[in-house]
Amino acid sequence: MKRQAPFALVFIFGIFMVIQFFVPHETSENAYEFLLDWIIIIGIFALALGIWSLFKVSTEKIKNRKEASEYSYITLIGLFVMMAFGFTQRTGESWGLYFIWILLCCACIVALMTMRASVDQGKKRMWAIGALVTLVGAIVVAIFDDAWQFYFTDPQGFENTMFRAFFDYVMMPILATMFALLAFFIASAAYRAFRARNVMASLLLLAALLVMSRFNPYLPFAEYVAKASNWLMNVPNLAAQRAIVVGIGLGIVGTALKVILGIERGYMGKG
Amino acid sequence: MEFGQYLGLTFAIFVTLAILSFLYKDNPFYRFAEHLVVGVSAGYFVIILWFQGLDDKLFGPLADGDWYFAYLNSSNAEYMIPAILGCLMWTRFSKNYSWVSRWPMAMYIGISAGLAIPLEMSNRVNKQLAAMMVDIKWDQFLGGADMLWLLDINSGLSQVLVLVGTMLAIIYFFFSKAHTGVFGKAATGGIWVLMIGFGASFGFTVMARISLFINRIQDTADWGKTAFDAAETANPNYHSGFQVVFWALVVFVIGYVVWEIMKTLKEPKATAQ
Amino acid sequence: MQAFEKLMMLDRRWIFLLLIVVCVFTYVFDFSIPILTEPETEAIYNFVDSLPPGDIVFIAIDYDPNNMAELHPMTYAVVEHCWRKELKIIFTSLSQNGPGMVDQALRDLSDSLAQDRTYNGVEFKGREIVRGVDYTFLGYKPYYAIVILGMGQNFRLPFSNDYYGTPLDSIPMMQGVFNYDQCAGVIDLSGGNITDAWISYGQGRFGFPLFLGLTGVMTAQYYPYLGSGQVKGIMGGLLGAAQYEELADNPGRAKDGMRIQLSAHLVIILFIVMGNIGFFASKRRLSKEGGA
Numbered sequence: 001m002k003r004q005a006p007f008a009l010v011f012i013f014g015i016f017m018v019i020q021f022f023v024p025h026e027t028s029e030n031a032y033e034f035l036l037d038w039i040i041i042i043g044i045f046a047l048a049l050g051i052w053s054l055f056k057v058s059t060e061k062i063k064n065r066k067e068a069s070e071y072s073y074i075t076l077i078g079l080f081v082m083m084a085f086g087f088t089q090r091t092g093e094s095w096g097l098y099f100i101w102i103l104l105c106c107a108c109i110v111a112l113m114t115m116r117a118s119v120d121q122g123k124k125r126m127w128a129i130g131a132l133v134t135l136v137g138a139i140v141v142a143i144f145d146d147a148w149q150f151y152f153t154d155p156q157g158f159e160n161t162m163f164r165a166f167f168d169y170v171m172m173p174i175l176a177t178m179f180a181l182l183a184f185f186i187a188s189a190a191y192r193a194f195r196a197r198n199v200m201a202s203l204l205l206l207a208a209l210l211v212m213s214r215f216n217p218y219l220p221f222a223e224y225v226a227k228a229s230n231w232l233m234n235v236p237n238l239a240a241q242r243a244i245v246v247g248i249g250l251g252i253v254g255t256a257l258k259v260i261l262g263i264e265r266g267y268m269g270k271g
Numbered sequence: 272m273e274f275g276q277y278l279g280l281t282f283a284i285f286v287t288l289a290i291l292s293f294l295y296k297d298n299p300f301y302r303f304a305e306h307l308v309v310g311v312s313a314g315y316f317v318i319i320l321w322f323q324g325l326d327d328k329l330f331g332p333l334a335d336g337d338w339y340f341a342y343l344n345s346s347n348a349e350y351m352i353p354a355i356l357g358c359l360m361w362t363r364f365s366k367n368y369s370w371v372s373r374w375p376m377a378m379y380i381g382i383s384a385g386l387a388i389p390l391e392m393s394n395r396v397n398k399q400l401a402a403m404m405v406d407i408k409w410d411q412f413l414g415g416a417d418m419l420w421l422l423d424i425n426s427g428l429s430q431v432l433v434l435v436g437t438m439l440a441i442i443y444f445f446f447s448k449a450h451t452g453v454f455g456k457a458a459t460g461g462i463w464v465l466m467i468g469f470g471a472s473f474g475f476t477v478m479a480r481i482s483l484f485i486n487r488i489q490d491t492a493d494w495g496k497t498a499f500d501a502a503e504t505a506n507p508n509y510h511s512g513f514q515v516v517f518w519a520l521v522v523f524v525i526g527y528v529v530w531e532i533m534k535t536l537k538e539p540k541a542t543a544q
Numbered sequence: 545m546q547a548f549e550k551l552m553m554l555d556r557r558w559i560f561l562l563l564i565v566v567c568v569f570t571y572v573f574d575f576s577i578p579i580l581t582e583p584e585t586e587a588i589y590n591f592v593d594s595l596p597p598g599d600i601v602f603i604a605i606d607y608d609p610n611n612m613a614e615l616h617p618m619t620y621a622v623v624e625h626c627w628r629k630e631l632k633i634i635f636t637s638l639s640q641n642g643p644g645m646v647d648q649a650l651r652d653l654s655d656s657l658a659q660d661r662t663y664n665g666v667e668f669k670g671r672e673i674v675r676g677v678d679y680t681f682l683g684y685k686p687y688y689a690i691v692i693l694g695m696g697q698n699f700r701l702p703f704s705n706d707y708y709g710t711p712l713d714s715i716p717m718m719q720g721v722f723n724y725d726q727c728a729g730v731i732d733l734s735g736g737n738i739t740d741a742w743i744s745y746g747q748g749r750f751g752f753p754l755f756l757g758l759t760g761v762m763t764a765q766y767y768p769y770l771g772s773g774q775v776k777g778i779m780g781g782l783l784g785a786a787q788y789e790e791l792a793d794n795p796g797r798a799k800d801g802m803r804i805q806l807s808a809h810l811v812i813i814l815f816i817v818m819g820n821i822g823f824f825a826s827k828r829r830l831s832k833e834g835g836a
Contacts (some may be wrong), residue, residue: 002370006377013378017385033701036694037328038353039382040702043376043687044324045357047316052364054313071306078310079317086318107276129477155322155709158647163318167644170286174308175609175641176486177290183484183808184294185564186477188556191815194822201467206471207815212477212809215783215802217578220487226580227422233471233767234424239436240468242399242768243461246437247444249395256384258393267380268373292561323684327705338632379818386689386745394748394774402772433771472764474780479614479760481567481808482782485801486613498785 014260055079060099062113073113077106078170085163088148089156096147101138109132183233272499273508281516284494287487288524295531329354384517436464546607563811570807576795577803584770585787587777588731588755592622594599595728597630600753602727604734604742605649606688608641611735611759617785617798618733618757619649625792627657627678628668632717634699634727635681638688638738643707646681663793675708676715683707689741696750698722729753729776735762743769757784 013035020028053103058072058079069174084102108131142150150268157163196202258264272280277290289300329350336345343351356375363372407427415424423429442454443461450458498517500506577793585613592601603623605789607615626633635650637643654673673679682703684690694702699722700712712718724730730752732742739756743766747754753776756766760781779788782805 002373006373009374009377010381010384011341011761012383014385017382018388021386021389029697033694033697034688035382036697037701038356039379040324040685040687040694041328041350041353041359042360042379044320044328044816045354046360046379047320047377047686049323049360049363051313051317051320052361054309058310068302071302072457073307074303075310075313078307079314080619082311082314086314086321152321153326155326155707157318158322158643158708164644164647165276165279167315168648169283170311171308171315171492171611171641171644172612172648173283173287173487174290175312176483177287178305178308178610178612179610180480180483180487181290181293183480184563185561186480187815188559190477190696190812191559191682191819192552193555194816194819196820197823200462203463204466204470205820207467208473208477209813209816211471211474212813214474215577215580216806216809217580217804223580226582229388230427230582231424232467233421233764234771235429235432236436236464236467237471237764238767238771239433240440240465242403242433242437243440243444244468244765245395245397245768246441249391249399251480252391252395253388256387259380259384260388267376269369295557310643315644319640319643319684322709323707324686327703328685331704383689386693390744390748394744395600398748398772398774399768402768468764471760473722475760475763477760477809477812478781478783478805481805481812482760482801483613484563484567484810485782485804486797488567488804489797489801494570527589 003268006268007265011262014256018260055060059113059116063116065117069117073110076109076113080105080109082163082166085158085160085166087150087152089151089160093146094147097141097145098148101141101145104134104141105139108138132252207237272506272511274510277497277513278516280494280497281520284491285520287491291487300527403430403437405430407431440464440468550596551818551827556655563808566807566811567804570804575803576799577806579783579786579790579799579802580789581787584778584780586791588622588757588779589788589791591729591753591755592625592629592631592776595629595631598632599728600632600634600721600726601626602634602636602724602730604730604732605635605637605642605646605736606639606732606734606736606738607645607759608639608735609645611681612645614759614782614785615733615735615757616645616649617782617796617801618779618788619645619790620653620796621787621794621798622731622733622757623649623653624656624794625788627653627673628661628663631715631728632677633679634717634721636691636695636703637684638691638741639734640684640686641738643681643684646707650679650681661794669707676710677699677717680712680715680717681707682712688738689745692741692746693749694722696746697792724750724752728751729755735759737822739766743774745775753777 016031017035020032052175054075058075061069061072062076065270084105088098090098092095111127111131111134115124115131118124118127151157194205196205210225210232214226216222216225219225255264259267286304289304292303296379304418332347332350333345336342336348341351342348356378359375360372362368362370403504406432408425409427411425412422412427414420414426414428420426421428438456439461441461443458443465445458448454495517497506498513603619605615605619605624623633635646637646650673653763657673660668660670675681682699683706685702691702699718705711706715720726724746730742730746732739732754734742734756735758739758739762742754742756747751754774755777756775757768757779758781760783763778763780763784766775766778770778779785782798782801785796786802788801789796790831
């Protein structure tokens with residue numbers, strides 16, 4: 001039951017999806033649409049596991065007072081603040097006590113986490129009182145401040161200025177800059193590792209240099225360099241990549257068949 | 272641009288510089304930015320998942336039901352089945368009941384595998400091979416009227432090169448036979464073709480990576496220009512506070528750099544890099 | 545020769561600093577470089593340019609802020625071109641941080657479209673871009689392969705409401721629009737594996753014209769699909785974006801960034817050359833010492 005039933009399910013659904021691809025009958029189409037709809041809903045719950053894992057890891061780091069656990073406070077505050085922005089929106093032009101509420105929520109989170117991490121009972125009690133006070137304050141502000149309100153069934157939060165600001169001024173620059181670091185690592189790699197050790201490496205190097213030079217209008221015969229580069233992309237590169245694509249396609253089909261037939265079982269885990 | 276937006280933009284430049292400071296060495300500013308983005312990204316994903324996922328796909332259809340009846344009185348009560356299956360995924364965290372999570376996972380894996388077989392076979396294999404099963408243009412074997420006829424990508428020669436190159440590369444990937452003799456020589460030819468492909472990828476990759484840094488330079492320059500460009504941009508919200516914020520960040524960054532340099536110079540040479 | 549070997553041992557932070565100095569120095573000097581366009585990008589431009597007003601283009605913004613340096617300029621260039629031509633756009637975003645990118649682009653482009661502009665000698669009057677009339681933003685759903693397949697049946701299957709919570713059936717632009725068949729083509733701007741799903745599950749199953757805007761890292765891998773006709777055009781990296789801006793006569797960040805790209809490439813080529821000189825010098829010295 002614990003292992004055989006899932007393998008049977010994989011087989012049944014897998015075979016059905018293969019067969020329905022070739023069956024244009026209305027019943028087959030309806031069942032197909034039904035399954036597509038359901039699988040998105042099931043998948044959403046699976047994605048929530050990742051968020052729970054992040055929360056758990058951060059809180060455990062603080063509780064066990066691991067090295068650099070103070071940064072986990074920042075992660076948790078970032079998580080809850082962004083969620084708060086996404087579920088709220090102001091009702092008029094004024095923010096009212098909205099930012100006081102945000103600060104009270106952050107203070108409550110910090111107090112709760114520090115309380116969990118405290119060993120000394122006196123300090124634990126102090127942080128617990130702090131958490132309770134800030135929580136009560138946040139609830140009072142949420143109930144009595146009319147300048148903003150919660151939206152759980154209407155995506156008003158998407159148009160919350162603070163939600164957009166955090167996306168534009170926190171997420172975008174940090175994520176973009178993290179990947180921008182790669183520019184330097186590739187420069188370092190080009191300097192230290194890119195060697196024409198043999199004929200094949202030289203071929204790779206020459207192809208790379210041709211592609212890198214293709215948009216340089218100041219080279220002699222720049223137009224011909226661009227055309228040569230275009231030929232390289234559309235003929236030898238195409239041949240190489242086509243072989244890789246065919247190999248990947250055959251690999252995907254082979255692996256999918258092994259999964260459906262129960263030959264490949266690693267995805268089920270142990271037990 | 273309003274002052275509040277400029278403050279946000281200044282924070283964006285601050286975190287940009289914080290991440291870039293990692294190139295020198297790991298430091299608290301980098302760690303702050305790194306942990307902040309992890310939390311904020313997760314929070315953003317929760318909101319997207321809630322409104323675009325659960326609210327739209329599950330609670331929307333069940334809206335005409337009541338939660339205290341577990342939505343069984345809804346006209347779309349069948350949506351409770353995928354909801355329950357989804358909740359069963361969470362048993363993954365339980366030591367005794369983690370086997371239950373295999374059922375919805377099996378459904379998902381079976382559907383994905385079943386979808387993949389005909390479509391991937393058709394698009395990655397059949398259509399790619401069919402693209403080479405065309406008549407060779409013998410009348411235009413060395414290219415058209417273009418002066419660089421040998422570099423004509425539509426010529427018969429290019430078609431032959433694509434066909435031969437693809438076959439050689441596919442031969443290289445066939446590891447069930449030892450790469451010896453004629454087969455081995457063909458596989459070596461395949462490696463040559465693959466090296467050209469990887470070289471082309473590398474050339475594009477260099478451009479891609481540099482582009483990422485160029486974007487940060489452009490954003491930083493725009494931030495600087497906004498502080499001083501009152502006349503050019505005709506910003507009705509402009510005031511001297513923009514320049515105060517600009518110089519505050521500049522002074523802070525320069526001060527930190529100087530402090531780091533002083534710290535490095537004071538360190539004994541044996542420990543310094 | 546030992547000087548070159550010493551250079552090989554240089555702390556990499558000096559390499560980083562040199563790259564930063566060269567890039568910033570180039571940026572300070574304002575000049576533009578001529579952009580040579582390629583047929584792959586011209587195909588996308590010609591497709592959009594040939595469409596009559598009122599036609600619907602499906603644009604998938606499938607990238608995160610990690611890739612925005614190359615793909616955001618493409619989005620701005622293509623979407624402005626479409627709206628100047630009075631085409632209607634259905635947006636979707638199948639990457640998890642993509643909705644924010646679309647939201648930002650829509651805000652910026654709505655402001656830009658309000659201005660009168662002249663492109664390629666043709667004057668375009670400024671106009672207001674109206675949600676539900678000029679565009680519909682479907683939003684995000686996870687599991688992109690399933691969503692692409694679902695949209696091929698009916699957009700309402702994965703997306704009963706748009707990103708802002710409006711039911712699709714009540715959106716004026718979506719009346720009589722059910723799936724890809726009512727769209728002139730699909731333009732996918734992507735930084736990851738979602739492109740593979742568009743080719744296999746989208747174009748492969750439903751047969752619509754598909755055009756790609758890709759990061760430089762991925763571009764070389766998709767030429768086989770261009771060769772087989774499964775994809776009609778590719779914009780590759782910042783150069784692809786610059787080429788589109790050149791064709792549309794709408795210079796933006798991509799064209800502005802190409803001059804820095806030029807000097808940075810020269811620096812990288814210099815590093816490669818220096819590295820190889822040092823390598824061969826070291827190899828020669830070792831073989832001489834071995835011989836002696």
